[in-house]
Amino acid sequence: MTTVGHRRPTVGRVRINAPIGIFDSGFGGLTVARAIVDLLPDEDIIYLGDTARTPYGPRPIAEVREFTLECLDWLVGQGVKALVIACNTASSAALRDARERYDIPVIEVILPAARKAATISRNGKVGVICTQGTANSRSYDDALVASRAKLFTQPCPRFVDFVEAGITSGVELLEVATDYLTPLKDEGVDTLILGCTHYPLLSGVVSLVMGEEVTLVSSSDESARAAYALLTRRNLVRTEPHVATRRFVTTGDPKAFEGLGRRLMGGFVSGIESLHLD
Structure with missing residues (x-):
């Protein structure tokens, strides 16, 4: 386990062979990281989990925005070629600021999942389960405003x-x-968005309660597909075979992060680095 420092971001020319930066408030974004690795196995990644300050859901939006941009600054300072905000609450609070702040692609988790759900819903009743912060932001309401879907x-x-x-x-x-x-069952939703990147890890119990007739849409999977599409369109996908590196960094206890990460994600998580933010 390694301790790394904090430096302000410097952004120059985007390099195809640079890593993808993935940020979450804690562990849930590992589901996004795994989905990205599955789609883009030759890409290097740097994952930063702000576990010292998790959970973000109950925090005021202004505080979530501050924490999110601080962590994204660090990732940009590592020379990443794209940012994935692998947290619904952070996406709700800081997406617009991030896209104005950085001159590299920024991928989020809300719009890709909302679009998918609206497309596949048969009766137009779409549910979303999320943190309180995401619910308060009404980000999914905004994402579905132009669709025929009614959101619960x-x-x-x-x-x-x-x-x-x-x-x-x-x-x-x-x-x-x-x-x-x-x-949500009583409302008759036929499509349910897992609107927190932690929730795919609970898809078994969610599916059990909702029933097989309800289709689950993972914000993790849809954001990974969005990352694949955007990087491909911008010619930022590595073109040669490569043994990819995966860095996992936490602002909290690296031993706890590695222990829970291995329990939830198997051998995908290892070699945790510790980051102390100013």
Whole structure:
């Protein structure tokens, strides 16, 4: 485990062989990182999890914006060729600022998932489960404003606690999921957006409660597809075979990050570095 410093970003000419920077408030963005690696196996990645200040969901939007830009600054300072904000709450709070602040592509998780859900819904009733911060921002409402879909939003704040504790099954989780999801079932939604990158790790219990007739849309998978498409269109995909490197950096306890990361993601997570932000 390595300690790395914090420096301000410097952005020059974007290099095709530079890494992709992926940011999340904690562990959930690892689902995005894994999806990106699956689609772009030759790409280097740097993942930064701000676990010292997680969760972002209950925080004021201004504070989330401040923390997000501080972490994105660090990633840009590492020379990344693109940024992926792998957190719905952070995307809601800081996407516009990030796209004005940096001259490299910035990919988020909300619009790709919203577009997918609106496209595949059969009855036009789309649900989204998310953190309180994402719900308050109404980002999914804005993303679907031009579609025929009617959106039903359900904050599920305890889901993040379960994932960050490494709990993805069990009686208590099932009871909490049933309480959260029953209103969406009663509304008759046929498509459900997993509007937090932690939630794909709970897709088993969500699917169990909602039933097989409800299609789940992962914001993690859709943002990875969006990253693939954008980098391809901008000719920023590596063109030669390459043994990719994966750096995982946390602002919190690297041992705890590696332990939970391995438990949730298997051998995908290793060699955690520690970052102390000013």
